[in-house]
Amino acid sequence: MDAKREVNWNSWAIALHGGAGAISREMPAEREQACRHALKTALEAGRSQLSQGASALDVVEAVATLLEEDPLFNAGHGAVFTSKGTHELESSIMDGCTLQCGAASNLMTVRNPIQLARLVMECTPHILLSGSGAEEFADEMNVERVDNDWFDTPHRRHEYERFRDRQPLEQEGSTIGVVARDVEGRLAAATSTGGMTGKLPGRIGDTPLPGAGTWADGRCAVSCTGQGEEFIRHAVGHEVSSGMRWGLLPLYESVEQAVASLPPAAGGVIAVGEDGPPVAIFSSKGMYRGLADAAGLFEVSIWEN
Numbered sequence: 001m002d003a004k005r006e007v008n009w010n011s012w013a014i015a016l017h018g019g020a021g022a023i024s025r026e027m028p029a030e031r032e033q034a035c036r037h038a039l040k041t042a043l044e045a046g047r048s049q050l051s052q053g054a055s056a057l058d059v060v061e062a063v064a065t066l067l068e069e070d071p072l073f074n075a076g077h078g079a080v081f082t083s084k085g086t087h088e089l090e091s092s093i094m095d096g097c098t099l100q101c102g103a104a105s106n107l108m109t110v111r112n113p114i115q116l117a118r119l120v121m122e123c124t125p126h127i128l129l130s131g132s133g134a135e136e137f138a139d140e141m142n143v144e145r146v147d148n149d150w151f152d153t154p155h156r157r158h159e160y161e162r163f164r165d166r167q168p169l170e171q172e173g174s175t176i177g178v179v180a181r182d183v184e185g186r187l188a189a190a191t192s193t194g195g196m197t198g199k200l201p202g203r204i205g206d207t208p209l210p211g212a213g214t215w216a217d218g219r220c221a222v223s224c225t226g227q228g229e230e231f232i233r234h235a236v237g238h239e240v241s242s243g244m245r246w247g248l249l250p251l252y253e254s255v256e257q258a259v260a261s262l263p264p265a266a267g268g269v270i271a272v273g274e275d276g277p278p279v280a281i282f283s284s285k286g287m288y289r290g291l292a293d294a295a296g297l298f299e300v301s302i303w304e305n
Contacts, residue, residue: 057095089151225269
């Protein structure tokens with residue numbers, strides 16, 4: 001930390017999401033309550049760490065890991081199935097202080113993809129590793145590996161069976177993401193996902209692509225969720241920062257503009273800036289999300305925008 005910089009212990013903020021998409025208001029009450037509880041638990045963990053002075057980078061990795069471990073969300077345990085009935089996961093993390101970033105894709109056996117993404121960032125000269133090469137690197141780094149069926153859950157199996165039987169299926173999202181500003185003003189972002197139900201093996205979405213699904217610099221930290229191809233086409237993560245830099249927009253308006261640039265119901269964005277509260281905006285039916293800051297904000301939501 002710069003010795004000349006005064007630490008403001010009331011400056012931290014965090015936002016997280018568990019995916020945006022066609023989230024039905026008719027979901028079973030038990031599942032809704034479980035999702036809200038999971039979001040609250042993860043948000044409380046992030047709030048506690050930030051209030052005690054943890055770095056934004058450490059917090060986004062730790063909270064993303066919690067969400068990867070939760071079977072309710074489409075990341076890690078609970079990832080959706082590909083068209084071949086397997087799981088392929090991807091993730092990325094970015095440090096706004098340095099623009100350093102790391103990502104991994106087409107992972108079949110890495111238990112916590114976000115942890116591997118950080119190791120790619122810190123222990124290689126590269127940004128993105130994929131497939132067997134990424135998993136070999138996981139072995140070198142002693143990252144935990146699991147059988148591919150460890151990611152299965154009954155809920156995702158049911159979705160896959162509907163896809164396989166050509167029954168109507170609305171993608172409810174559930175990619176996870178975390179953005180944070182720590183007490184020293186540092187920004188960081190992390191995103192992790194299993195992709196979309198029925199995706200072709202080898203498909204890569206916006207999640208592991210810095211500037212598309214994940215971005216962090218000195219102005220903002222951003223994590224996106226929804227129709228990945230659209231977030232890639234519109235470089236949404238970077239566009240939020242560009243709106244602030246070139247359009248001189250405040251964070252909320254820049255996120256709002258970025259979401260409005262997408263096709264209807266494409267998804268949502270969470271973000272934090274250099275100061276002020278966190279932001280969450282979406283155009284889909286819903287977005288699992290949580291927001292907290294040092295000023296006392298603490299809320300989890302699914303539908304109301």
